[in-house]
Amino acid sequence: MSTVLNYRSNMIVELMRMPAEEHDEAWLKDALQQAVLLELATLPPYLCGLWSIEDPDRDGEVSETIREIIFDEMSHMGLVCNMLTTIGGTPRLADAALVPKYPGALPGGVRPELCVSLTGLSKEALDMYSQIERPDDPVVEDAEVHTSIGAFYTQILEAFRKQPQLIKGTKQITRNMSSHGKGNDVVALTSLADVEAAITIIKEQGEGTAASPDNPFPGQPGELAHFYSFREIFHGKKLIQVSSDPQRFDFQGADIPMPRTSRMGTVPSGGWEQGGVPVSSEVRVPLDSFNQHYSSMLRFLEKAWQADQSSTPTPAQLLNKAVGEMLQLEDPARQLMQFPLPGSSGRTFGPEFRYVEAVE
Incomplete structure (x- = not known):
């Protein structure tokens, strides 16, 4: 395989x-x-x-x-x-x-x-x-x-x-x-x-x-x-x-x-902007924040199961960091659902759950 x-x-x-x-x-x-x-x-x-x-x-x-x-x-x-x-x-x-x-x-x-x-x-x-x-x-x-x-x-x-x-x-x-x-x-x-x-x-x-x-x-x-x-x-x-x-x-x-x-619309393939939906600077703030926290959560989860008990930080500490990132997801997600999508559909934006590389 x-x-x-x-x-x-x-x-x-x-x-x-x-x-x-x-x-x-x-x-x-x-x-x-x-x-x-x-x-x-x-x-x-x-x-x-x-x-x-x-x-x-x-x-x-x-x-x-x-x-x-x-x-x-x-x-x-x-x-x-x-x-x-x-x-x-x-x-x-x-x-x-x-x-x-x-x-x-x-x-x-x-x-x-x-x-x-x-x-x-x-x-x-x-x-x-x-x-x-x-x-x-x-x-x-x-x-x-x-x-x-x-x-x-x-x-x-x-x-x-x-x-x-x-x-x-x-x-x-x-x-x-x-x-x-x-x-x-x-x-x-x-x-x-x-x-x-x-x-x-x-x-x-x-x-x-x-x-x-x-x-x-x-x-x-x-x-x-x-x-x-x-x-x-x-x-x-x-x-x-x-x-x-x-x-x-x-x-x-x-x-x-x-x-x-909230009447969240369906996220298009690749995300809102990649799917042809215009994203204003106001929407971009919670959208980027969400994707960064989501991606950081995944990185901490991956590191947690790679680490040994003697590592610094420990696996449990890395898992705690992942949970901390997860807790940062709800606020930007709910903020996004307050922004109407362009047009007259009555639907709103929502989180993309898109992986982005770490911000240096």
Whole structure:
């Protein structure tokens, strides 16, 4: 398998087509790097939806649901980075060729029929979010799908099970995130059991189980897996069990009102200006600020999993710096959503999530 990495590759599909007996150490490193990119790719669309929610709904049920899903995805990304470093690999994030590109498909050829874009929260955006998380066999709204994220993680787990000796416990970063759910801590992966537990959390927080839409690792009691949470908001109704024999679920529960939102437009390929949208000097300030903080966050994340415990700064300190940069993203993003796009569409600007080199 080629080690040349590009976000627009079809590598996940190619990796999954390889015979199981070829799922060796090199295969596993390639697969885990793709999984890192996959986890990163989910965050910008969800964040745009969250940040587009306006007062007084910013602290409402829908905001809280999306916020918790985002924290889940962040911990998933940390766990996958630990999976890669525990077998001697190095996560790569800070590279314009690897940073997610929108609008477009998910990395590696997962769900090629799905176009993922950056836009404000809407019914269309919620449908996109839920299609990202869709299980192979959901308990509601079953449909034929292409390669799922869960199926990819299943192959990764099988490769670990065949080669547990690859797990060395090297360059592991830990972070307490238990306030967001009992499965959300980023933990050291030093054994096969650790890896099995981590992949179970990643799969079941996103997809639920074959028998239930519940999130087995919730932040709050009764929390659903990501796919079902997004479908609830999409339908505007709670998902409830409507039959026990046979067991059947449907969106027939209490109403879930859509929150008030900024009408963020869809970011064109390459960003607003690259897509032919004039950008004023007033808009450019928060736009550049956002891209710089986002890119700096990725650089700190990459350095965190490259550093040793004896390094200065330490991996934990570098991760803290990445979190600090992440916390700088919301204000410029919300500022951008106050600027109307040129023309009479009624839509606004929003963050591009574009990688830029460090400012000297």
